[in-house]
Amino acid sequence: MARNEEMSSMNEALKHGIKIHEESSKEELFKNIKEAKSRLEQFQSSKPKLQKVPDMLRDHTSFEKYYEPRAVAIGPFHHAKERCQLAEKFKLALTAKFVEDSDCTAEDLHKIIEDNINTLRDCYDEEATRSYTDKALTQLLFLDGCSTLQFIYSFIYNELPYFKIKRDQVAFAQQDLFLLENQLPYQVLKLLMNKSHKKEELNNAIHDFVRNNIMAATKKTHKHKRVSQPEDRININEVEEPTHLLELLRTEMLGPKDEGNKICTNQRQSFRNIQELKAAGIQLKPSKTSTLKDISFKSLGFVGFLHLPPISVDDSMGPKFLNLIAYEMCPDFENDFEVTSYICLLDSLIDHADDVKELRSADVLYNLLGSDEEVARLFNEIGTDLVPNSATYCNVKNEIEKHYKSKGKTWMAQFCHEHFSSPWTILAFLGVLAALGLSSIQTWYTITSPPSACDAVCECLKKQLKIE
Incomplete structure (x- = not known):
């Protein structure tokens, strides 16, 4: 203590x-x-504490709804919320099923939490657990831990209908499990899993559940490239034990850690939106994987290709990204602000609905939210007042800026964009080329071809007439 x-x-x-x-x-x-x-x-x-969203993010009143649970309260912060009381009944049923499938009694599972309560209390910021006695906190963590594990397991193995939980409650509960203020120490889940004969299945279910909630198009059939499936992602056994589920989500979204430190120079880029990049001959392409760091740029002649990871935008995207950003901003979490930097990058690329349309056309963005205007507004809203890591994506930005400032490349790209932006102008241009080609061939043939038999006979007659 x-x-x-x-x-x-x-x-x-x-x-x-x-x-x-x-x-x-x-x-x-x-x-x-x-x-x-x-x-x-x-x-x-030390490991980061489980704590509240930083005040500087709560200053945005429109964001407050993204930080508080709508269906189920997990942990001490929102336990007494009235709108989450229905979920408390489901927690009892889920816990009963978890105990039934374990190798021990409810008393045994409760005792394992009780024996480690001091360590588990220390996982939280002191303010979070100040009003809880050890007995009350033990009961809270025991019930929330068992029910969370059973919910995740039942979700993955399609057993939730057994508990009569409606679809809307399941959808909201999924979102609630990834809120910063709604986290359990991962140590709680691990202690309870170790007592179950389904330990391996529970562990796999957690990682499948996290991957299922990543906002990338991993479950869609891509038109051009295969997007990475779960087996392509980071090795579960090589991942350091996370602080909570939200951190595990962040780790999966970012993918494997970079080897060594990337050196980046010239960090003064004025980044462009999609329309400006398109006018400079830069085309969008989906990356091979859906990890947020899989962003690259290649310049071929006067054409450039910006590869971005595919992403699905729906109602859950705002809460997930804002809570990941809040976690990165916690004072005791040492990190490189990768998620924050990714959102800032997208915010700079997206200014208007037309930018979203281009991302959709390139199979980089799947709009499940509504109109393109809504998507543009969401990214512009989330990206407000964020401070990214200037080194993240720095090399990509430098290459784009270098391509953009190349007068020859930009001129050729603009010429092609202005004169060949539709199939009709391309066909007309090809028609002109064909006419010029045929005319040239006819002229060349007239000059270089040998005289025909008729020409020879005429020439001979002319000579005979002159002699006579």
Whole structure:
């Protein structure tokens, strides 16, 4: 608990700073500075705490609905919400089924949580569990852990109809399981899974459930390329144990870690939207995989190809991305802001509905939300006030800027775009080329062809007439 108190003090210091008043001595100030240094070292080396969405994101009132559960409350933050009380009844039924399929009794499963309650409490920010006794927190984590595992297992193996859970409740529950303030420590799930004879099936179900909720077109049949299937993704056994399901979702979306640090120069790019890129001869192509980092650019002659991972945009996309961004912004989570940078990239590419239309035409974006205007508005809204990692996608942006600033490439691309933008202009151009070609052939044949027999007879008659 001493470590928990130290981390809590560090959080408080980060939130409020040190209050300086007239009675404060310089010795006290220096002492506080030394203590802050030691706490910071501990703070940076620990796993991120389960905590609330940072205040700077909650300032956007239109986003608040994306951070709170609509069907089921998991963990201590939203446990008492009235609209989530129906789910508490389903939790009991799901837990009963989980216990039935385990190798032990409900008492045994409860005790494994009880024996580790201090460690599990330490997974949360102190503010989250302050009002819970060890007994109350144990019961909460036991019930939420068992029911979450059973829900995920039943979802993957199509057993949810057995519990009489309606489709709309299932859809909202799926979204709720990936909210930052609605997370369980992954350690809770692991402790309970280890007591079940279905441990391997439960573990696989969790990863399949996470992949099922990735906003990429992995389940669609692509017209040109095969999008990566789950077996192409990161090896489950090589993944470091996540803090919670939201972090596991982020890991799956980003794919394998990059080997070494990428060096990027010239980070002052003025990035363009899709329409501007198209006018400069840059075409969109779907990437081979759906991982967010699989973005590349190739320039061939005066034509460039920007490869982007396919993505499906539906009602769940906003909550998932905003909660991933909120997680990246948590003060104790050390990361490179990859998801934030991805959203900023898409926000820069998408200004208007026409940009969304181009992404759809290229099979890069699947619009399941509504009109293209809605999609453009969603990305512009999510991308507001975000600060990306300038090194992420830096090399891609540099190559695009280099292509864009090449006058010769841009001129050729604009010429082709203006004069050959429709099939009719292309056919007309081919017709002119054909006419010119035929005329040239006729002229060449007239000049170079030998005289015919008729020409020879006429020439002979002319000579005879002159002699006479």
